[in-house]
Amino acid sequence: MKRRTILSMEQALSLPYATLRFAQLGWRVIRIESTPSGDGLPGDPNRYIGGKVADDDRRSYFIAPNVGKEAIALNLKEAKGQELLRRLIVELDVDVFCCNTVPKRYRQLGIDYESLSAVKPDLIWAGISAMGPNYPDAPGYDPVIQAMAGYMELTGPADGPPTLSGVPLIDLKAGDEVYAGVMMALLERAETGKGSRIDVSMLQAAASWLITTLPLLDFNCDPSEITRCGNEHRKFIPTNVYPTADGFIYMAIGSDVQWRRLTEIPWFAQVANPARATNEGRVRERTAIHRDVAAVTRRVATADIAAAFRQATIPHAAINDIPAVREMEAIARALTRTRAPDGREVRMQPMAVDIPGAVREMNFPPKYGEHTRSVLAAAGFSAADCTSLREQGIIA
Numbered sequence: 078m079k080r081r082t083i084l085s086m087e088q089a090l091s092l093p094y095a096t097l098r099f100a101q102l103g104w105r106v107i108r109i110e111s112t113p114s115g116d117g118l119p120g121d122p123n124r125y126i127g128g129k130v131a132d133d134d135r136r137s138y139f140i141a142p143n144v145g146k147e148a149i150a151l152n153l154k155e156a157k158g159q160e161l162l163r164r165l166i167v168e169l170d171v172d173v174f175c176c177n178t179v180p181k182r183y184r185q186l187g188i189d190y191e192s193l194s195a196v197k198p199d200l201i202w203a204g205i206s207a208m209g210p211n212y213p214d215a216p217g218y219d220p221v222i223q224a225m226a227g228y229m230e231l232t233g234p235a236d237g238p239p240t241l242s243g244v245p246l247i248d249l250k251a252g253d254e255v256y257a258g259v260m261m262a263l264l265e266r267a268e269t270g271k272g273s274r275i276d277v278s279m280l281q282a283a284a285s286w287l288i289t290t291l292p293l294l295d296f297n298c299d300p301s302e303i304t305r306c307g308n309e310h311r312k313f314i315p316t317n318v319y320p321t322a323d324g325f326i327y328m329a330i331g332s333d334v335q336w337r338r339l340t341e342i343p344w345f346a347q348v349a350n351p352a353r354a355t356n357e358g359r360v361r362e363r364t365a366i367h368r369d370v371a372a373v374t375r376r377v378a379t380a381d382i383a384a385a386f387r388q389a390t391i392p393h394a395a396i397n398d399i400p401a402v403r404e405m406e407a408i409a410r411a412l413t414r415t416r417a418p419d420g421r422e423v424r425m426q427p428m429a430v431d432i433p434g435a436v437r438e439m440n441f442p443p444k445y446g447e448h449t450r451s452v453l454a455a456a457g458f459s460a461a462d463c464t465s466l467r468e469q470g471i472i473a
Contacts, residue, residue, distance in 0.1 A: 078434065080104055081263070084166065085175040086153075086188060088121040090219070090245060091205050091279065092177035093142035095252035099173075099259075100145035101413070101428055103436050107169075107452055108143065109162075110445060112152040112473040119473065120150065120445040131418050134445045141425045144415045145439035149453075150446035150473035158471045159187030161453075163196045168456035171197065173259055177205040181213035190274040200272040201262045205251045209278035217279045219245040226283035231290060234307040247283045253429075254282050314359035315366050318396065319374040326379050328370075329392040332356075338389040344373050344382075414438045446473045 085096045086109040093108070100106045110120035118125050120134065127137030152158040166174065176188050183189035183204070190202040204210075207217030220241055223229050228247070233240030258275040266272060284291065289311070290303045302311050308327070310316035316329040330336050333355055340349035348369040352358045359366055374382060379395055386393040402408055403424065411427035418441060428435060449472050450463050458466075466472045 078102060081172040082169055083107065083173045083175065084169070084171045085109065085173075086186075087175065087177055089123055089177065089248070090142060091217070091248040091251040092175055092255065093121075093123075093252075094249055095203075095205075095255035096146065096175060097142050097144070098252070098256045098429070100439065101435050101437075102432065103434065106146045107448070108146050108148050108443075109153075110148060110150050112150050112158075112470060120148075124445060130423075131441065132444070135442055140415070140423065140442055143442035144413075144425070145436060146443060147448035147452060148443035148446060149449040151449075152471050152473075153186040153188065155471060156187075157466075157469065159192075161466070161471060162187060163193065165452070165456050166193060166197050166200065169452075171200065172263070173201045173203060175203045175205075175255065177217070179214060179216060180204070180206050180210040183210075194272055194274075198272055199266055199270060201259055201266065201275070202272070203255045203259055203262075203275040203277070205255060205277045205279065207278070208280045209276050217251075219248040219279075222247045222279045222283055226280055227287060227290070228283065230304060233305045235301075235305050237305065237307075239305070246286075247279050250282050250286065251277050251279045309363075309367070312356075312360070314356060314363045315370050317367055317370075319371050321374050321379040321382060322377055324379045325396045326374065326382055327394045327396060328386065331392065335391060339391055342385050342389055344377060344385070345370070348373065412437075415441050417441060449473065 081099070081104045083096055083099050083104055083106045085092060085106060087093050087096060088110070096106045096108070108121075113119040118134075121139070123139045123142075124134040125136055126139065130137050130140055151162060153162060165171065174188070174193055176183070178186070178188075184192070187193075193202060194200050205217065206212075207215035207222065223241055223246070224239070226247070229239035229241060232242055254277045255275065258277065262273045262275060293302055308318040310329070313329065313331050316331070318325050318327050328339075330339060336353070336356075336359070339345050348366065353362055353366065383393060383395065385391075397405070403412070408427060411431065413425045413427060414437065415423045415425065416438075417423055423441075428437075450460075453463050453466075453472070454460075463472065
């Protein structure tokens with residue numbers, strides 16, 4: 078796979094996650110951050126979130142999404158900084174420019190598709206925003222979009238409050254849409270020679286995942302089908318978390334065949350009756366079934382139930398905490414890694430999919446502005462040019 082160059086004006090998580098996926102392919106990813114403005118810490122606010130790992134601007138929350146990248150600091154509020162950006166795009170033969178600022182700032186900062194594609198017509202441009210360019214002022218934060226897109230309405234106990242997901246799903250979904258869109262645009266460019274523009278709306282991307290709820294509105298659904306149901310499945314019964322003698326186990330019965338297998342296990346024979354033979358019948362008796370199953374499971378150790386479920390081919394899982402997930406053989410073998418400046422190995426999340434030739438051990442994230450001079454030098458700027466630009470406040 079040809080090595081590509083990505084220039085990304087990025088911060089927070091959604092876009093850094095997208096460009097991380099390109100860095101994992103071995104592509105060159107150069108992140109742009111703003112020059113110091115005098116009010117607040119410079120660059121990406123995520124640099125300063127979490128425990129100190131290496132220094133003040135490389136804290137724990139910043140590390141995983143930003144390994145394998147370079148970092149430059151440009152003042153795009155100034156015309157000279159915008160001119161510099163256009164020169165970088167041409168001289169570095171940038172394939173993709175990305176940003177995740179509010180759309181109303183695109184033209185103000187000279188990062189709009191029209192301005193950048195004018196100097197490099199085959200450029201692929203990708204932007205993430207809360208609701209797309211038709212809503213240029215809307216800021217995009219994962220929890221806000223979780224609320225707006227109905228995710229919180231669908232998450233949590235039926236008798237409890239709306240709840241956030243434990244994972245920033247919408248940030249990651251938006252990043253994946255950039256990744257997929259860029260790959261499609263590269264394929265189209267190979268055929269036509271033309272660049273293209275990709276706009277990812279976090280709200281629309283999130284709503285695309287409402288496939289099991291939103292369409293039900295046109296089927297006169299019961300309100301219970303499109304609201305919180307805790308750990309239950311809305312359709313398949315019994316699917317839930319059940320207490321055991323020493324913890325919890327998750328069980329998912331997805332067919333009548335699996336129900337028969339469950340009730341053939343001696344412990345569970347007592348929960349069967351003719352009315353429960355079909356999922357439709359089980360839906361009508363869902364409350365009683367959950368009560369009856371829990372009465373069985375709470376008397377038996379988790380390991381013993383899991384062994385019986387494996388033998389009967391019943392889908393199930395213990396409720397792993399995050400340390401246990403990292404130790405699972407299927408995950409441990411796939412972890413990506415970096416090495417802190419003091420030599421410590423840092424184990425990180427695996428790639429989404431194993432790809433031959435992908436990079437599994439990546440350089441530690443860059444300090445703020447660490448590569449500004451080297452990147453400008455690669456674009457033909459002299460040391461004297463860089464010094465002058467720094468004195469003018471155009472780079473940092």
